Amino acid sequence: MLYTLYEAGYYAASPLRWAALAARDFWSSPLNPAADSEVAKRIYATSDLFANLTRRYGKPEWMLDTVRINGRDVRVRAQEVWSTPWCKLTHFSRDMSDLRRAGKTELEPALLIAAPLSGHYATLLRGTVEAFLQDHEVFITEWTNARDVPIVEGRFDFHDYIDHIREMLRQLGPRPHVVAVCQPGPPVLAAAALMAEDGEECRPASMTFMGSPIDARLSPTVTNRLAEDRPFAWFETNMIYNVPPPHLGAGRRVYPGFVQLASFMSMNLDKHQEAHRRYLAQLMAGDGDSAEKHLEFYDEYLSVLDLTEEFYLQTIDVVFQRYLLPKGELEHRGRKVRPERITDIGLLTVEGENDDISGIGQTQAAHRLCLGLPVELKEDYIQPHVGHYGVFNGKRFREEIYPRVRDFVRRMEKSQQRKPVAVAAKATEQDGVVQMRPRSAGA
Template identity: 90%
Template sequence: MLYSLYEAGYYAATPMRLAALAAREFWSSPLNPAAETEMARRLYAGSDLFANLTRRYGKPDWKLDSVEINGKAVRVRAQTEWSTAWCKLTHFSRDMADLRRAGKTALEPAVLIVAPLSGHYATLLRGTVEAFLQDHEVFITEWTNARDVPMLEGRFDFHDYIDHIREALRHLGPRPHVVAVCQPGPPVLAAASLMAEDGEECRPASMTFMGSPIDARLSPTVTNKLAEDRPFAWFESNMIKNVPPPYLGFGRRVYPGFVQLASFMSMNLEKHQEAHRNYLSHLMDGDGDSADKHLEFYDEYLSVLDLTEEFYLQTIDVVFQRYLLPKGELMHDGRRVRPERITDIGLMTVEGENDDISGIGQTQAAHRLCLSLPIEMKEDYIQPHVGHYGVFNGRRFRDEIYPRVRGFIRRMEDGVHARKPARKSNVTRLRTAP
């Protein structure tokens, strides 16, 4: 019922939104002699704000037609390498002639960036992709909005997610590198563990976890505490809704993106309110640059997708309530997932000092689980002065985090065919779970 009410509210606001759009065009038209008056700017700003607050935010475009490498513009083309009803593997193919002009002559490592399936589209990682394109062949998982998948396609759960990661890695060829941003940490580690145990040729050469809840018992945040304090049945009863028509997934039970967005925004409500007040002020003052930055951020932030009921509830259960992976109790297709079987996959963890989604120690826990890895194949980094999103985007990511990840991948790439037995140890500074 809630999903239907949400849709009804959107359509009910359509006449007012169209009126606001008409008013915005009228008061900003160069043909309007009053367009430069204070009253006109106020009316334009108010109409624009209302239109943006009530419009539909679809999947954003990547807007990555080119990237600058060594001072040269290199054309980029996004193309689908493999897909299912639930995921599309996108390759950001760089123009070879442009690469040669930029001084890139050697074949560069393939990197699979596993985007989170937690409410936002993969385009939230645009800055992450742009950074990795400097030195790698970049692939990314683009997850499908569950409301757009017909019921005939069946279920998609936590274990299907693991299988999709394994299949994506196989499409990259022998020994690719994988980067998991936030939510994918546990299933990516599970996939790597299974591939390592099976001795698969396409198992990763390295895995990098960024702000991931590998062990959510450590340094619990508000998000963790919510999952712990509520019984499992509460999430099933209050967070799951039926997709209404006319969507292709009509009848599918999902965790709606707008519900998750409301939860995100409520955590920093005053900050979002202040941002919109500033936006209104910028429009009235004619500060187009600041207003454009606001729109650029919220066009991405307000674009959300639905998760299937089974994937969402299993994630709550497996990752945030029973902690099956760090406790050594996660089963997949009748097999126990054993990170200790990983012996030749490099491991890097990255955390943010001020992360309020995945607290410090949750990602580091991967080192404790990968007991058989030599210390030379492990690296841990905590970035000062950044929150959750700063771990994979923004200036500090580009200038401080990415160079470290790039260096780690290079070391693992160089040693993938000539690795010698080394002393085994765990990374220090790890917190111990209760």
Template identity: 85%
Template sequence: MLYTLYEAGYYACTPLRYAALAARDFWSSPLNPAADTALGRRLYASSDLFANLTRRYGKPDWKVDSVQIDGHIVRVRATEVWSSPWCKLTHFARDMADMRRAGRRELEPAVLIAAPLSGHYATLLRGTVEGFLQDHEVYITEWSNARDVPVMEGSFDFHDYIDQIRLMLRQMGPRPHVVAVCQPGPAVLAAAALMAEDDEECRPASMTFMGSPIDARLSPTVTNKLAEEKPFAWFKSNMIYTVPGPYPGVGRRVYPGFVQLASFMSMNLEKHQDAHFRYLQQLMAGDGDSADKHLEFYDEYLAALDLTEEFYLQTVDVVFQRYLLPKGELEHDGRRVRPELITDIGLLTVEGENDDISGIGQTQAAHDLCSGLPAELKEDYVQRTVGHYGVFNGKRFREEIYPRVRAFIRRTDMAFDKRRAAA
């Protein structure tokens, strides 16, 4: 019922939104002699803010058309190379002629960035992609919005996520590298453990976990405590709703993106209110640059997708309530997941000192689980002064975190080259 009421509210606001858009265009028109008056700027700013607060935020564009490599501009084209109803694998192909002009003539390591399936689109990792494009062939998981997947396609749960990761790694060829950002850490580690046990040719050469809840029992945050305090039945009763028409997934039970977004914003409500008030003041003052930065951030932040009931509830149960992976009790297709059997996959963990989503130690727990790995294939790094988002985006990521990940990937490849030569 809530989903239907939400949609009804959106459509009920449509006439007011169109009126606000018309007012915004009228009071910003250069043909309007009163546009540059204090009253005109106030009316323009108010109508623009109302239109933005009531509009639909769809999947943002990647806007990754080029990357600078060694002082040269290299063109980039996002290409879908594999897909299922639940995900598509996107390759950011760099122009080879531009790469040669930049002095890059050898094939560079392939990296799969496992984007979180936790509400926001993969485009939230735009900065992460741009960083890795400097030195790697970059692939990323783009998960589907559950409301757009017809019920006839079946269900999608935590174990399907593991299977999809394995399929995409196989698509990339022998020994790619994988980087799990936040939520997918446990599923990616499980996929790597299963592939290692099966001695698959396409098992990862290295795995990097960034702010991931490998063991959510450690340094619990507000998010972790909520999952612990509420019984499992509470999440099923209060967080799951049915997709209404006219979406293709009508009838599917989901954890709606707008519900998760409301949860996120309620944690820092005053901060978001202040940001929108500043935006209003910036428009009235004619500060277009600052207003554009506000819009750029919220175009990404307010774009949220739905998760299937099965995936959301299993993640709460497996990762945040029963802690099956760190306790050695996670089973997949009737097999126990055994990270201790990983012997030749490099492991790098990255955490943020001020992370309020995945506390210090939750990601580091992967080292204890991967007890079969030699010390030279393990590395841990804690970035000072950054929170959760800063672990995979922003200045600290570009200047301090990414260079360490790049060096680790290179060192891992060199170690495997020596092993192959010795064999």
């Protein structure tokens, strides 16, 4: 019922939105002699804000036409190379002639970025992709909005996610690398464990987990406590709704993206309200650059997708309530998942000091599960002064986190060639894990 009311509210607001757009265009037109008056600026700014708050935010574009490598622009083209109704595997193909001019003459590692299926589109990782494109052949998972998948296509659950990751790794060829950002951590680790136990040729050469809830019992955050405090039946009753017409997935039971968005925004409601007040003031003051940055952020942030009922509820149950993976009780298709069977896949964990979604220790837990890995294939890093988003995007990611991930991938590439693994200077060994922290962290 809530989904239907949400859609009804959107369509009911359409006449007001059209009126706001007309008012915005009229009062900002260079042909309007009163456009520079204080009244005109106020009407323009208010109309623009109302139109943006009530419009539909679709899937953003990647807008990655070029990437800067060694001081040169290299053309990039996003290509779909594999797909199911639930996901497409996108390859960011770099122009070979541009790469040669940029001094890139050797084949670079294939790397899969497992994007979260937790409410936002994969384009939220635009900055992540842009960084990895400097040194890798980058592929990314683009999950489909569940409301756009006809009900005849069947279900998609936690175990289907694991199967998709395994199949996409196979598409990349022998010994690719995988980076799991946030939510995909547990299913990606499960997929790697199964592939390692089977001795698959396309098992990862390395796996990097960034802000992932491998063991959500550790350093619980507000999000974790919500999942712990509510009984499973509460999520089933209060978070799941039917997709209404005219969407292709009409009738499908989903966890709506707008519900997830409301939950996220309520955690920092004051910040969002203040951001929109600043945006209004920027428009009235004619500060177009600052207003554009605001729009860029919220165009991405307010673009959300729906999750299938079964995937969402299983994730709550498996990851946040019963903790099956860290307890050694996770089964996939009737088969126990055994991370301790991983013996030759490099493991890097990255966490943010101020992460309020996946607390410190939740991602590091992967090291305790992968008991079969030698210490030289393990590495852990905690980035000071960043929250959850800063673990995979922003200035500190580009300048401090990404170089460490890049160097780790390179070392794991060399290890596959039976060369010694070079452990970075200033590293110390603790609990069987190579601990690396910048000097500013006091290590």
